[in-house]
Amino acid sequence: MIEVGSLKARMESTPGGLKTEEYFVNMGPQHPSTHGVLRLVLKMDGETVREVIPVLGYIHRSIEKIAEHLNGRQIVHLTDRMDYLSSAMNNWAVSLAVEEALQIELNPRIETIRTIVAELERIQSHLLWWGVLGIDLGAVTTFFYGFRDREMITDILEETTGARLTLNYIQPGGLMFDIHPHFVKRVKEVLAHLKIKICEYETLLSENVILQNRLRNVGILTSEKAISMGSTGPVLRGSGVALDLRKQKPYGVYGSVEFDVPVGSVGDSWDRYWVRVEEIRQSMRIIEQLIDNIPEGKFMVMKPAKKLTLPKKSYFGQVETARGILGVYIQGCEKEEPHRVHFRSPNFNNLWVITQIAPGGKMADLVATLSTLDLVIPDIDR
Amino acid sequence: MGFLSREKISGTQVVGDKRISTVQAPRPQRKSFFFNLYFGTLSLLKGMRVTARYFFRPSTWVTQQYPENRQELKMFERYRAELTLKYDENGYHNCTGCKICDSACPNNSIKVIDREGPSGKQEIDRYIWRMDTCTFCNLCVMVCPHDALEMTGRFESSVLDRRLLVYQLNRYAGATKKNIEKSKDSESKDLLLKSFESRTFYEGAIPLSTSDEKGIFDGRI
Structure with missing residues (x-):
């Protein structure tokens, strides 16, 4: 038994004072704030995080390998299951690569509808993130408000595509269905509704002092580090780099619409928060410009059962999803099935940022940082 | 509002060979203790006013009682099930x-x-x-x-x-x-x-x- 007096003497005699022992904590694989089966091994010193080691593989489904057995049209439905909150954009990336291989020319109607659906998907993804951010930081109300407004958009997508998350709507050569007759009317209703609601979001969460103090100067990611880690999307834009593929290499009809790219200044969690909220507004602006004049035309330019023989070359399609740049690399081998498929998923790079920005912060800050990185775990493992 | 300006700070940035129009994020300001206390309480009350408005207006409730509403529940015609x-x-x-x-x-x-x-x-x-x-x-x-x-x-x-x-x-x-x-x-x-x-x-x-x-x-x- 140690006497109190001797402990005190030892504390005083230790150079630099008494220190706590470092220990390891498993955050996940089942943890509510990782939004999936992500496991983070944390090296802790008291409440301070010293090191973060992400452990992957809990939801690996070998999508890239399965895709080697499928043809270009069948690969599309697998990408729904990667980043399930931006499934329309994932479908689009594969379609771009396959269309490049087969040299398919699309009509303006297809391009316009694709753009509108992708932007709707982006809005619903950011709304879900907004709600979940609240619940991660202890504000349960935002969760319900975010889901309530997201529900209106998923209803539109459900009416047109027949599914809520796994849309499988954008196909090589066009679209699976034409838009539903109610589509335009309902999109306008949602835009009018959201315009009021976003002001409400600002009052409820953005202007809340507790939220501002939880996010400000937490998890600072400098622009140099963000670029060197390969992060994209709102994470990179939050660090002040205005890299947006919709501006940089316009696909669809992004070249002909006006929108601004929101950027942060410091690169902390607050900047990433604000960039996403502003992106909802910019997406609404894009849809407003397009919704009134959707051109006439076919919704599919080739026969639905046509053989998609991929010539012996490599093809690359990339789009800006709600979380960053998704690249799809397809190597053809004169067959329907590709020789190799690779997905460059935005979440993988955005996750690795956490190993650089979390050390030195507190455990509770790690939750806020993870939440503003907006990770979707199935996209990391694929 | 003392903490966050709603004014948009627009600018341009050159990335690669493109000039891109941007919107800058506002910074929440950290001020004196009493200022924070006053506006912090005010922002909390403002947020609570939003939730209270929904609480007292049944027309804004969106919850559906699923097993009970089976008769009225209709899926969209394209729904894939x-x-x-x-x-x-x-x-x-x-x-x-x-x-x-x-x-x-x-x-x-x-x-x-x-x-x-x-x-x-x-x-x-x-x-x-x-x-x-x-x-x-x-x-x-x-x-x-x-x-x-x-x-x-x-x-x-x-x-x-x-x-x-x-x-x-x-x-x-x-x-x-x-x-x-x-x-x-x-x-x-x-x-x-x-x-x-x-x-x-x-x-x-x-x-x-x-x-x-x-x-x-x-x-x-």
Whole structure:
């Protein structure tokens, strides 16, 4: 038994004072704030995080390998299951690569509808993130408000595509269905509704002092580090780099619409928060410009059962999803099935940022940082 | 508002060879203790006013009571929950057993077994669908050249045994409505109608027994 007096003497005699022992904590694989089966091994010193080691593989489904057995049209439905909150954009990336291989020319109607659906998907993804951010930081109300407004958009997508998350709507050569007759009317209703609601979001969460103090100067990611880690999307834009593929290499009809790219200044969690909220507004602006004049035309330019023989070359399609740049690399081998498929998923790079920005912060800050990185775990493992 | 300006700070940034118009994020300001206390409480009350407004207005409630509202609950017409063969008012379907849906299916959820009809024409014998492996991608409906398939909105498909999710879609094995109409005389028409065999959900070796699943799963993947 140690006497109190001797402990005190030892504390005083230790150079630099008494220190706590470092220990390891498993955050996940089942943890509510990782939004999936992500496991983070944390090296802790008291409440301070010293090191973060992400452990992957809990939801690996070998999508890239399965895709080697499928043809270009069948690969599309697998990408729904990667980043399930931006499934329309994932479908689009594969379609771009396959269309490049087969040299398919699309009509303006297809391009316009694709753009509108992708932007709707982006809005619903950011709304879900907004709600979940609240619940991660202890504000349960935002969760319900975010889901309530997201529900209106998923209803539109459900009416047109027949599914809520796994849309499988954008196909090589066009679209699976034409838009539903109610589509335009309902999109306008949602835009009018959201315009009021976003002001409400600002009052409820953005202007809340507790939220501002939880996010400000937490998890600072400098622009140099963000670029060197390969992060994209709102994470990179939050660090002040205005890299947006919709501006940089316009696909669809992004070249002909006006929108601004929101950027942060410091690169902390607050900047990433604000960039996403502003992106909802910019997406609404894009849809407003397009919704009134959707051109006439076919919704599919080739026969639905046509053989998609991929010539012996490599093809690359990339789009800006709600979380960053998704690249799809397809190597053809004169067959329907590709020789190799690779997905460059935005979440993988955005996750690795956490190993650089979390050390030195507190455990509770790690939750806020993870939440503003907006990770979707199935996209990391694929 | 003392903490956050709602004014937009727009600017431009050159990334690569493009000049990109940007909006700068505002910074929340940290001020003196009493300022924070005052505006912090004010921002909390403002947020609570939003929630209170919803609390006292039942017209803004969006919750649906699911099992109770089954009667009114209607899915959208395109909703993808169950694959079915289309039947007309006389009970004929359009499926010829051409197996295009079989080859288009990404995960071998469809197995079409055809047979030779009385006139030597290809006919559907059994249309087996594995709901347990289906991802509802709608490719089978998209590629069908005879408009024989559709996805319906019957989403309550939970069962206690996984094997019950493998079943036959066709109610009969035999010719399509088109082929019956095409037959020249009543004799050949009777011959076609006589060759009809009824099929039920779980009939046959494959759908129910796991030991015979080889019939469905021919090892393509």
